[in-house]
Amino acid sequence: MKKLSLLLLILGSALGLSAQTAPCCHTDAVTEFAGLANREDFRMAHKDPLPYTYQGTAGTEVSFHAPDGKTAYGFLFKAKKPTDKYLFVYQEWYGLNDYVKKESEKLYNDLGGTVNVLAVDMYDKVVATNREEAAKAMQSVPRERLKAIMEAARDYAGKSAQIVTLGWCFGGAIALQSALINGDRNLGCVMYYGMPEKDVNALKQLHGPVLGLFANKDKGINPQVVDEFEQNMQKAGKTLTVKRYDAEHAFANPSNPIYNSEATKDAYSHTLTFLKKQFKL
Structure with a gap:
């Protein structure tokens, strides 16, 4: 959803990735993405989210051990019947806010x-309310x-998990990096205007197809x-x-004042x- 996601997206590129321990990605991607966040025009292109409070009851906060010795967090919508299928x-870039919970519940329904739909918290419970935060x-x-959190989510799902990743902007890039980390447990990846991995050798380790949804007017992921x-x-x-899509970056973010409902509807249909198809439903 928001452009600055690119920074972390590229950060994700710099996280080593492979089937189990992911191949190492480019630090220049991290620099590139971080540079975008330092640009005033890039920050100002992100409108502050409109007020919204999540009122669903199907999801619950979960925590799990990360390989760096710390705790990772997420918001889980558990499947009605036991299954190894995980989204x-x-x-x-605002964090795991109420909009992300709402979109996760929509996907679940x-x-x-x-x-099982798991919204992974990449900020350790920090939620921003404006572009500067x-x-x-x-x-x-x-x-x-970031890498430890993605590995923690993979391990939480289990060794027999069948995983598809999905994310917007920052999360779009992270979704691809997570797909690489998931190794042969990965079934596919959906990227909404996220920074792609640029290392062909890293991409060779990818399991499953990718659906990329991009905006032609995006000045970052152009x-x-x-x-x-x-x-x-x-x-x-x-x-x-x-x-x-003939739209701006973050066109599918409902918290965005320039939300593009037509592009979002079509992109969601493809999603x-x-x-x-990937989950064989």
Whole structure:
């Protein structure tokens, strides 16, 4: 959803990734993304979220052990019947706020309650309410911590888990990095305008296809970045389906005053079709 997600997205690129221990990604991607957050035009392009309070009752907060010795957190919508199918949902740059919980519940319901939907908290319970707080929160999380949280989510799901990852902006990049970390447990990945992994060798380790949903008016994850992603995925021998919209970055974020309902509706339709196919629902 929000652009600064790019920073962490690239941070995610810098997190070592492979089937189990992910191949190492580029630190220059981290620098690139961090640079975006330092640009005033980039920050100002992110409108502060509209007020919203989550009122659902199906989800519950969960915690799990991370390999760095710390506790990781998430918000879980547990499948109605026991299953190893998990959808990992990754926040945009404001953190795991009530909007992310609402979107996670929508995904859970639209998948018929047949999949465990886990919204993973990448900020350790820090939630930003404006662009300045979001930029600070995103830049303050060490790359090693981001990697540890993604590994913790994978381990929480279990060794027999079947996982699809999904995220917006910052979370879109993290979703791809998480997919790499998940190794052969990964079934697929949905990226909403997230910074792609640029290391072809890292992409070669990816399991499952990717659905990329991008905005043509995005000044950060611009059409040239998307073109390069398509080329790199082809070089890696991986499946990527790209949908491009005549919209701004964060077009699918309902907290965004410039929310694009038509683009969001179409993107969500493709998302559901992709998820149902990968989970064989």
